[in-house]
Amino acid sequence: MAARARARLDPAHWDFFAGGAGNERTLRDNEDAFERWRIVPRVLRSPGERDLRTSLFGDELATPVLVAPTAFHGLAHPAGEVATARGAADVGTVMVVSMAATAPVERIAMAGGPLWFQLYPQPDLTFTESVVKRAEAAGCRALVVTVDSPVFGRRERDLRNGFLDLPPGLLCENMRDDTGRVRNIAMDPDLGWQRIEWLRGVTGLPILLKGVLHPADARLAVAHGVDGVVVSNHGGRQLDGVVATVDALPAVVEAVGGRLPILLDGGVRRGTDVLVALALGATAVLVGRPVLWGLAADGADGVRNVLQRLTTELDQGLALAGAARPADLTGDLVVARP
Numbered sequence: 001m002a003a004r005a006r007a008r009l010d011p012a013h014w015d016f017f018a019g020g021a022g023n024e025r026t027l028r029d030n031e032d033a034f035e036r037w038r039i040v041p042r043v044l045r046s047p048g049e050r051d052l053r054t055s056l057f058g059d060e061l062a063t064p065v066l067v068a069p070t071a072f073h074g075l076a077h078p079a080g081e082v083a084t085a086r087g088a089a090d091v092g093t094v095m096v097v098s099m100a101a102t103a104p105v106e107r108i109a110m111a112g113g114p115l116w117f118q119l120y121p122q123p124d125l126t127f128t129e130s131v132v133k134r135a136e137a138a139g140c141r142a143l144v145v146t147v148d149s150p151v152f153g154r155r156e157r158d159l160r161n162g163f164l165d166l167p168p169g170l171l172c173e174n175m176r177d178d179t180g181r182v183r184n185i186a187m188d189p190d191l192g193w194q195r196i197e198w199l200r201g202v203t204g205l206p207i208l209l210k211g212v213l214h215p216a217d218a219r220l221a222v223a224h225g226v227d228g229v230v231v232s233n234h235g236g237r238q239l240d241g242v243v244a245t246v247d248a249l250p251a252v253v254e255a256v257g258g259r260l261p262i263l264l265d266g267g268v269r270r271g272t273d274v275l276v277a278l279a280l281g282a283t284a285v286l287v288g289r290p291v292l293w294g295l296a297a298d299g300a301d302g303v304r305n306v307l308q309r310l311t312t313e314l315d316q317g318l319a320l321a322g323a324a325r326p327a328d329l330t331g332d333l334v335v336a337r338p
């Protein structure tokens with residue numbers, strides 16, 4: 001799917017989607033780290049018909065594979081995020097809409113599937129609140145607050161290509177203010193826990209923090225009353241050299257101690273990667289680039305294909321490991337390679 005996407009994309013846009021920060025060590029390591037885990041299956045457990053349904057914040061999804069928030073789907077396909085949402089709706093999973101989406105959240109919602117909204121809290125609190133209210137009104141079911149981006153990462157491919165902004169005709173439609181002007185997305189170096197508390201007062205939606213890697217932050221997240229954490233390094237696009245997400249997961253799981261659902265993204269490319277993440281304590285995973293490749297290659301069908309394949313592989317992996325449902329995936333079913 002990546003090869004088909006690459007053949008269709010402007011090389012600078014391919015680089016924007018595929019690239020990471022700095023030397024791209026973390027980008028590579030997210031995938032390589034899954035390579036270091038092996039499955040220790042159980043036998044004679046009669047897994048029977050598998051059941052992949054996953055409950056999150058009161059909603060039931062058909063699969064624990066969700067769509068990660070990624071910017072600028074209009075660069076990948078003319079129908080942009082609307083096509084992505086159709087693909088996700090078809091498989092019965094959540095699409096997390098990026099604040100940097102090129103389609104208005106109201107139009108993305110017309111695809112009919114469950115949506116969450118990803119937020120970069122803006123220094124302008126009035127505007128931030130209006131974006132949150134807009135996402136709520138469009139029917140988004142949770143708020144995913146990205147906390148790994150006090151400044152923008154150093155994406156050297158983009159610097160080399162001179163890729164700075166969207167081409168004419170594409171805009172961050174969810175950054176329109178009440179005057180109709182489209183604002184630039186600001187990364188806020190002053191973002192702190194007090195802003196999470198402020199957000200808590202602004203919305204009744206579940207709040208997830210995306211970009212947690214340190215167990216101490218996971219404990220603080222619990223203490224501040226958030227509803228979930230996403231173990232993520234932004235797909236290696238923020239700080240290069242940061243720990244791979246599947247390597248960071250066990251300590252976060254231990255710190256949270258079952259008090260919140262923990263999601264993971266970064267490097268998930270196979271159903272067996274999903275299986276490993278769930279066995280290590282994640283409730284669900286999100287996929288970023290594979291969904292973009294599906295979208296660029298084949299629009300909504302391509303997105304559906306990618307999500308369906310990951311789900312089918314997970315289903316088969318569960319059966320072969322002796323598990324009927326995600327909850328049966330316990331830590332003893334995986335081992336780190338020496």
Ligand SMILES: Cc1cc2nc3c(=O)[nH]c(=O)nc-3n(C[C@H](O)[C@H](O)[C@H](O)COP(=O)(O)O)c2cc1C
Pocket residue numbers: 016017018030068069070071098099100118146210232233234235236237265266267268286287288289290
């Ligand atoms: C092209 C691209 C754009 C992204 N845009 C956003 C974004 O707008 N907001 C955000 O929180 N994360 C963003 N991310 C990070 C993803 O949500 C996710 O953490 C990452 O892609 C997961 O890794 P994977 O691509 O290996 O699956 C982006 C990632 C990519 C590849």
Ligand SMILES: O=C(O)C(=O)c1ccccc1
Pocket residue numbers: 071100185234237
């Ligand atoms: O978050 C990102 O990785 C990203 O690529 C992005 C691009 C433009 C605006 C916001 C985020």
